[in-house]
Amino acid sequence: MTLTASEQIPISLNGKSGTVQSGATILEAAREMGVEIPTLCWASNLTPANACRLCVVELEGSRTLVPACSRVCEPGSVINTESERVALNRKMVLELLDSTNDLSESPELQALIDHYGADASRYDEPSTMKDDIKVEDDLFIRAYDRCVLCYKCVDACGDEAQFTFAISMAGRGFETRVSTEFETPLPESACVYCGNCVGVCPTNALQFKAEFDLRQGDDWDPQRQTSTSTICSYCGVGCTLDIHTQDNEIFKVTSPSDHSVTAGHLCIKGRFGWQYVQPPTRRPSSPDMSS
Amino acid sequence: MPNVPDLKFSDVVPEPDERSVIDDLVSVPPIEEKGERWVLGGIARGQEARHLLLPGLHALQDTRGWISPGGLNYLAEKLQIPIAEAYGVATFYDLFQFEQPDTEGPLHHVCVDPICEMGNSASYIAELRSKGHRVHESPCLGQCERPPAAFVQIKGGDNRDMTEATGRSIRIATADPKRLLRRITEMQDIDLESYERHGGYQALRLAIQEGGARVIEMLKESGLTGRGGAAFPTGIKWEAVARQETSTKYVVANADESEPGTFKDRVILENDPFALIEAMTIAGISTGCEKGWIYIRGEYTTATRRLEAAIDEAALAGRLGQGILGTSFRFDLEIRCGAGAYICGEETSLFNSIEGYRGEPRSKPPYPTDSGLFGQPTIINNPETFLNVLEILTYGVDSYRSTGTPESPGTKLFCLSGDVAEPGLYEAEFGITLRELLARAGGGVGELQAVLLGGAAGTFVDSRHLEIPLTFEDVRAHDMTLGSGAVMVFSTKVNLPSVLARFAKFFRDESCGQCVPCRIGTVRQHEVLTQISRRGQSPDRNELLHDIATVMTDSSICGLGQTAASAVQSAIRLGLLEKSDT
Ligand SMILES: Cc1cc2nc3c(=O)[nH]c(=O)nc-3n(C[C@H](O)[C@H](O)[C@H](O)COP(=O)(O)O)c2cc1C
Ligand code: SF4
Numbered sequence A: 001m002t003l004t005a006s007e008q009i010p011i012s013l014n015g016k017s018g019t020v021q022s023g024a025t026i027l028e029a030a031r032e033m034g035v036e037i038p039t040l041c042w043a044s045n046l047t048p049a050n051a052c053r054l055c056v057v058e059l060e061g062s063r064t065l066v067p068a069c070s071r072v073c074e075p076g077s078v079i080n081t082e083s084e085r086v087a088l089n090r091k092m093v094l095e096l097l098d099s100t101n102d103l104s105e106s107p108e109l110q111a112l113i114d115h116y117g118a119d120a121s122r123y124d125e126p127s128t129m130k131d132d133i134k135v136e137d138d139l140f141i142r143a144y145d146r147c148v149l150c151y152k153c154v155d156a157c158g159d160e161a162q163f164t165f166a167i168s169m170a171g172r173g174f175e176t177r178v179s180t181e182f183e184t185p186l187p188e189s190a191c192v193y194c195g196n197c198v199g200v201c202p203t204n205a206l207q208f209k210a211e212f213d214l215r216q217g218d219d220w221d222p223q224r225q226t227s228t229s230t231i232c233s234y235c236g237v238g239c240t241l242d243i244h245t246q247d248n249e250i251f252k253v254t255s256p257s258d259h260s261v262t263a264g265h266l267c268i269k270g271r272f273g274w275q276y277v278q279p280p281t282r283r284p285s286s287p288d289m290s291s
Numbered sequence B: 001m002p003n004v005p006d007l008k009f010s011d012v013v014p015e016p017d018e019r020s021v022i023d024d025l026v027s028v029p030p031i032e033e034k035g036e037r038w039v040l041g042g043i044a045r046g047q048e049a050r051h052l053l054l055p056g057l058h059a060l061q062d063t064r065g066w067i068s069p070g071g072l073n074y075l076a077e078k079l080q081i082p083i084a085e086a087y088g089v090a091t092f093y094d095l096f097q098f099e100q101p102d103t104e105g106p107l108h109h110v111c112v113d114p115i116c117e118m119g120n121s122a123s124y125i126a127e128l129r130s131k132g133h134r135v136h137e138s139p140c141l142g143q144c145e146r147p148p149a150a151f152v153q154i155k156g157g158d159n160r161d162m163t164e165a166t167g168r169s170i171r172i173a174t175a176d177p178k179r180l181l182r183r184i185t186e187m188q189d190i191d192l193e194s195y196e197r198h199g200g201y202q203a204l205r206l207a208i209q210e211g212g213a214r215v216i217e218m219l220k221e222s223g224l225t226g227r228g229g230a231a232f233p234t235g236i237k238w239e240a241v242a243r244q245e246t247s248t249k250y251v252v253a254n255a256d257e258s259e260p261g262t263f264k265d266r267v268i269l270e271n272d273p274f275a276l277i278e279a280m281t282i283a284g285i286s287t288g289c290e291k292g293w294i295y296i297r298g299e300y301t302t303a304t305r306r307l308e309a310a311i312d313e314a315a316l317a318g319r320l321g322q323g324i325l326g327t328s329f330r331f332d333l334e335i336r337c338g339a340g341a342y343i344c345g346e347e348t349s350l351f352n353s354i355e356g357y358r359g360e361p362r363s364k365p366p367y368p369t370d371s372g373l374f375g376q377p378t379i380i381n382n383p384e385t386f387l388n389v390l391e392i393l394t395y396g397v398d399s400y401r402s403t404g405t406p407e408s409p410g411t412k413l414f415c416l417s418g419d420v421a422e423p424g425l426y427e428a429e430f431g432i433t434l435r436e437l438l439a440r441a442g443g444g445v446g447e448l449q450a451v452l453l454g455g456a457a458g459t460f461v462d463s464r465h466l467e468i469p470l471t472f473e474d475v476r477a478h479d480m481t482l483g484s485g486a487v488m489v490f491s492t493k494v495n496l497p498s499v500l501a502r503f504a505k506f507f508r509d510e511s512c513g514q515c516v517p518c519r520i521g522t523v524r525q526h527e528v529l530t531q532i533s534r535r536g537q538s539p540d541r542n543e544l545l546h547d548i549a550t551v552m553t554d555s556s557i558c559g560l561g562q563t564a565a566s567a568v569q570s571a572i573r574l575g576l577l578e579k580s581d582t
């Protein structure tokens, strides 16, 4: 049987039967049926990397659990997203991450850690993802001790958005890090400072410098923050910008990931070209804004 | 107007010798000269030539003893591969260094996995170091029958394993009737003439005569299953690729053999290289693939040299290339050498490695028969599997099925190492018991404590399991595995908790790092086992090990993570850790 894109196929999810569009992933099917599945490396604007395994579910007939974010439903798939086995696996993924990374700036993960009862204190002197914070320019910083190796920044810099390929996974196993060639500082690398990597990072490992300065100065206060939507005025494409401010000072610019033009990705001008509305203290300086 | 390629490379330049090895390897002109841009010629060029990245990295490493920024930059620019990606690929492999070594002398890789540790690798390392040599403590080098195993990387590229030094002293014992190892035990010379005198190329002639459909039929009737670990039916794999209507499909031999305790493929390739070439050619003409790739472990230097020589000789004699044996069939073979990464034996990781990407496994489905090497339908088999194909064609299905059991027909190669009198490669009919197998190797040395079957990803058994017939069905029924055919024997003199900690270290080091359960789980498993081997067991450490095992087994992407707890959990079930409380 060949399926056409518009065909509906029957599945069973947590004991309830339903139909979903053929080609839908288990994650999409679950959301349609009102069931939440946690994700970390998945993003609506990137191809699934399948790496974190937080979204695993039981699929009848499969020896192992399967990642909901990328596994496509088949006619008659019997899926369980809530079993004890699933819960234990998710708890362990969270526990392993929490024992390795600084997740203090990832509120969603913190909530999941509580929900699944992950307890990183079970590990005696665990090796961690130690790394010094890289502050190499005025635009953004990299704190890889928070990096969960979700591949999002690499994909956004590469063939999923920017086509600049300034960063890659380097090394192997527990030593794997996101890196430029020979760990060259970003300003000397191929980086064009679009900031799309920062835009997709789920753990604040990549962070706009203005936000970083506020946090370092102990002045970070979500209560005093607002976000304003506007259209970028640099060219005629019409990218939507969300300007995030604290006390009327811009600390970051994003674009909605479901936006039809940007899919959440911007260029250096939209992302960082806001100094003309801002006092010069936080002016971006080094990178070339002409490209 | 100067043409600026869209990819940004760095300004560092290669040394003249680096430039010249890369120019020899990559014949395309630099991209600027043609005025192509990345988006036009560049992407096509990048895809077409990217598979030269791994050979290029080898060439740089061999030339200067390390990979310099200038050399890598030049290679990446020539191949139009983003420089950060090229670095990401290069740093995936253990055999590449990124800092200039302080001495020009060779780098000795000495195996420190349990069998070689029992074979005194520690004192060998100390001796090398005391003489001022550079030493890298290596995972299993696939030479477990002659511990301590070593592999020497030499600037200039004349790398060496131990075969040439030790000769053929390894014990090779074939089954009765003689099967897979027949030629190896009988042939004096490794050349085409000798190969044909011992029955070589009869199977290919038969395959040509009978046609591909009949060959596949015979494989299915024979009941042959893959010998690389997963025991998938070979006939079904070949049939799936034969049915694919695309014009480009591939045959791949997975000779990355890196499972601790396993050395059978090395012995085959070193001593019977034409057999692999012939069997791959049969696969090619029977399923419509015109190109085959052999991915061979980078540390297997003797096997690589002999295989290269055999391919050249076969091509000269019209056994490869256009018009094989006077037919209209075409089949070409290309070798790719790995560079120190166990994970590259996983089939999809192996494809990525050949293609010039990081050796990270792909998510399955799609399976290789649909989308394998370069995204094309691909047959991938282990060398031992290929050897069985020759036997089935030469002697017929009935004769093949007359050995072994109905569900596990034929013979199996077992790699015996550790505390046995005569370590070596043994061919035996399926159904032999472990007791009989050990007896063939002269019996155990000392009092038997445990046997690890199937390699680090395998299962421990002990004296209670000696009568179990070694067949796929029997081991499955006992929650064991034959895996790669490794049989590592440990007497009571061996400290098993520390053996387990070392195998755990192996997985920690060899995880590709892609998925969380394996990347971090293997580290935590190693940490907990190290604590147990120092301070003994406790209920919460066992529970922790169990939880780590669960997430690795259930949620990892590939077989590495899924089996990384297998040996440890089997040892706990047998109570082997309890003896540790000191
Ligand atoms: C971590 C890992 C390492 C592997 N290494 C090898 C190997 O060195 N050689 C091999 O033939 N198969 C290896 N395999 C199995 C392959 O993925 C694949 O199943 C096999 O090559 C198929 O050939 P077969 O059907 O002839 O067994 C490995 C699998 C995993 C998960
Ligand atoms: S830096 Fe952020 S986006 Fe990049 S891999 Fe790490 S966690 Fe993911």
Ligand code: SF4
Binding pocket: B343, B360, B361, B510, B511, B512, B513, B514, B515, B516, B518, B519, B556, B557, B558, B559, B560, B561, B562
């Ligand atoms: S299980 Fe391990 S080796 Fe396999 S993809 Fe995951 S991290 Fe890589």
Ligand code: FES
Binding pocket: A038, A039, A040, A041, A042, A048, A049, A050, A051, A052, A053, A054, A055, A056, A067, A068, A069, A070
């Ligand atoms: S969200 Fe599915 S594997 Fe990460």
